[in-house]
Amino acid sequence: MVRLVFVHGVATRCGPAFDASVEARRTMFRRFAFPGREVRFQDPCWGDFGVQQDTFQTVPDPDRPDPRWLMETALAPAHQLLLTRMKIDPEAALVSLSILASELAERDADPFLADLSEKLAALYIEGEAGEILSLVHRCATDEELLGEVVSLAQSRQPSAQGLAASANTVGKLLSELVIRLARRLSAPVGVFTGDVIHYMTCGPSRRGIRSLVHRSLVEACRQGSGPLVLVGYSLGAVILYELLANETVVRQIEADAQRELRVDLFMTVGCPLGFFREANLVPAAPAGMTGPGGLIRNWLNCYGRYDLLAFKCAPVFPAASDFELRLDADIVSSHTAYFRHPDFFKKLRTRMEIIETVR
Numbered sequence: 001m002v003r004l005v006f007v008h009g010v011a012t013r014c015g016p017a018f019d020a021s022v023e024a025r026r027t028m029f030r031r032f033a034f035p036g037r038e039v040r041f042q043d044p045c046w047g048d049f050g051v052q053q054d055t056f057q058t059v060p061d062p063d064r065p066d067p068r069w070l071m072e073t074a075l076a077p078a079h080q081l082l083l084t085r086m087k088i089d090p091e092a093a094l095v096s097l098s099i100l101a102s103e104l105a106e107r108d109a110d111p112f113l114a115d116l117s118e119k120l121a122a123l124y125i126e127g128e129a130g131e132i133l134s135l136v137h138r139c140a141t142d143e144e145l146l147g148e149v150v151s152l153a154q155s156r157q158p159s160a161q162g163l164a165a166s167a168n169t170v171g172k173l174l175s176e177l178v179i180r181l182a183r184r185l186s187a188p189v190g191v192f193t194g195d196v197i198h199y200m201t202c203g204p205s206r207r208g209i210r211s212l213v214h215r216s217l218v219e220a221c222r223q224g225s226g227p228l229v230l231v232g233y234s235l236g237a238v239i240l241y242e243l244l245a246n247e248t249v250v251r252q253i254e255a256d257a258q259r260e261l262r263v264d265l266f267m268t269v270g271c272p273l274g275f276f277r278e279a280n281l282v283p284a285a286p287a288g289m290t291g292p293g294g295l296i297r298n299w300l301n302c303y304g305r306y307d308l309l310a311f312k313c314a315p316v317f318p319a320a321s322d323f324e325l326r327l328d329a330d331i332v333s334s335h336t337a338y339f340r341h342p343d344f345f346k347k348l349r350t351r352m353e354i355i356e357t358v359r
Helices: 018-034 068-074 081-088 090-108 111-126 131-136 140-156 167-181 185-200 203-222 236-243 247-257 273-278 344-359
Strands: 002-007 040-043 228-233 266-267 300-304 320-324
Touching: 002 203, 002 236, 018 040, 018 344, 040 203, 068 266, 081 131, 081 140, 081 167, 090 131, 090 140, 090 167, 111 140, 111 167, 111 344, 131 140, 140 167, 167 228, 167 247, 167 300, 185 203, 185 236, 203 236, 203 247, 228 236, 236 247, 236 266, 236 273, 266 344, 300 344
Parallel strands: 002 040, 002 228, 228 266, 266 300, 300 320
Antiparallel strands: none
16 A cells, blocks of 8 residues: 655646546556555645635736737648657657647546547557658648547557547647647746745745645555655645654654654655755755655655756755656646656656665
């Protein structure tokens, strides 16, 4: 049995969308990180303590439509954006398509897209590189290429739904792939940064968030003696770290749970924790907090090079081990793509196998 506490990041609010993302993420954890094992999850939703605005009046012209020339250019029949990327780096382009399909599957509750996302992620690994490149070079447009790629992914692992939905899927993926490049970022960035500033400066919200996560840690501590894994994503990593770095808080968690708190793996993902430490916004790790005999036995930090909110930890937290997850997605998706990528969960599985060997 594995005990897993997941603390989400900014721009997340409780409700049906949150519930759907939790279920999708749990499925990936069970399937790729802990296959065949019981996993007891704690997923505290602290988003309702975040900044209250859904929109900000200070965002310049948020409702102004994109210019017609831009949209027509993006959707031109002869568009070759994807084709160009695929010729240069086919593996990265397929990963990007897989992540996009996963996002749309969750947004539209589309099981076909969810299935396709997994097939696209595995396509380059399972196929011969030469076959993919041959396919790329015989296509002339993005639409043609995407149709070929979707058909190839489907034929490799046929599903009960067959290829009937492929044509509609190509249109949906292609339009989303090119249109999102033109979308304004000011509004979503406002909520992202608003949540961070709110947590760092608003006392009541900060206390509410920490109390909620505290209760999840107590519950996980009570659940047994299986490995305890804490996953902090984005600001969630900062929240978890601040609790674990406070000896008074740790002692209170142990008193409430009536058990010793020992973290087998602390996994920080797509987070600014290293940067916050350099900027002196969070305290240094106290002596004895990390290491084989410490509160945190193992610390793994995952970042994406194109995720503008992700930073390394090892330069300022020597106990942390950094690794890059290759996420060739657009600027927004690069921050949200970690838990849609099977390689993330496979990396976790490998690390857990090592940990449990010496546990």
